[in-house]
Amino acid sequence: MAKAATLSQAEIEGFVERAKRGDRQAFGRLVDEYKDKIYSYVSRMLGDPYEAEDVTQEAFVRAYRSLPRFRGASSFHTWLYRIASNLAIDVVRRRKRNDVSAFSLDEPLESDDGEYEREIADDTGGPADATGTRETQVAVRRAIMDLPEKLRDVMILYELQGETYEDIAEILDVPLGTVKSRLFNARNQLKDRLQSLVEAGEIEVEQ
C-alpha cells in the first residue's frame, strides 16, 4: 500500500490555501506528500513506470492550475486521485485507439536512450525466495493489467491503494453500488486469470 500521509489535515489545508494564492513552494510540499500515492496508482493502472511518471507530473500540474476552483467539497487527496484517474484512463483509451497491444512485463522498455529491462522492486525476502516472489508478482501484475480498465481502476484503488468505497465512488464519479459491483467482478476475473496461470504451472498455490 502507498506510503501513509505525514502531514496533518490542518497542515494540508494550510498548504492548499497557500498554493491557491500562488505559493508554488507550498504546492511542492503537497506534491511531496502525495506523489508516491498518485504515482503508484498511475503506475499500476498503466504498467509502465516511465509513462506513469509523466502522467503523475501532469496530474499535479493540472491540479495546481485548477486549485483556485477547489472548494474542498471533497478531500484534497480524492480530488487529486480524480485528476490522475482521468489522465490515466485517457492514456489507456489512447493506447486502445492506437491499437497498442498489451505488452509483457518481461519485455524490455524502449526509450530514446535505448532499451531498459522493466524493474520490479523486490522488498519481500532474501535470495532463497526472490525468484519465486518475482515470478508471482509479474504474474499478478499481468493479470491486473488484463482486467478491463473500469474493473482494474476499482481493484487497484481498493485492494492496493487502500481507498474506501466512498472515496472510490467520489474519485470515479460513480454510485457506491457500482464500485461494489465492479470490485466483485474484478475479484472474480482476477481469480479466474490467476487460476489459469496456476493450471498452466506458471505459479503455484499451496492448498
Next chain:
Amino acid sequence: MTCVEVREHLVVCWGDADELSAEVLAHLAECEDCRLEAILLRETRIMLRSLPDEQAPARLTEGVLVRLAAEESQPGLLARMAAWFVPEDRPAWTRAAAVGVALALAVAGGSVLYHGQQPAGNAPDTIVASTQAQLPGQAEYDELLLRHRALEASQALADDPGVSLVSYYR
C-alpha cells in the same frame, strides 16, 4: 444453499473462513469445488497484497515545480480557455468540448458583428441612394432592377416556401 450463492459470499470476503457464515462453512465441508474456489480466492488476495509499494522518482516534485514556473510565465491559450470553463478534474473530452464551444461562440459572435455592419439588403433604398448620388445608365439601372426583383423573390420564398421562383415571376 447453492454453489452460486456460496461463491458470491466467497468473493465478497475473499474466501476468508473467519467472515463466512455457518451455512456457507457447512456447504464448503461437503463441496470440493467450492472449497477449491475459496482457496483460490484466498491465494489471489495473498498474491495481490504481496505486491511491493511503488515509490515515485525523487525528481518528480522538482519536475512539477519547474513546469509550473515555465507555464506561469507563458500559459497556452487553449489551456487557459479550457481551465476557465471546465475544472481539471473532469475528463479530457469535456475540456475539449468546452474549447470547441468557446471557439464556436467566438466565430458566431464575430459573424453577427460582421453582418451587423453590412448595408441592409434592401433594393429600393439602394436604388434611391444611387439615383440621388448619380443617375445610373440604362445598363446599370437594369442590373439594379434585376437585383431588386431577385431580393423580392427571395423574400416571397422565405415568407411562403410553397411559392416557386418560376411561379413568382409569372
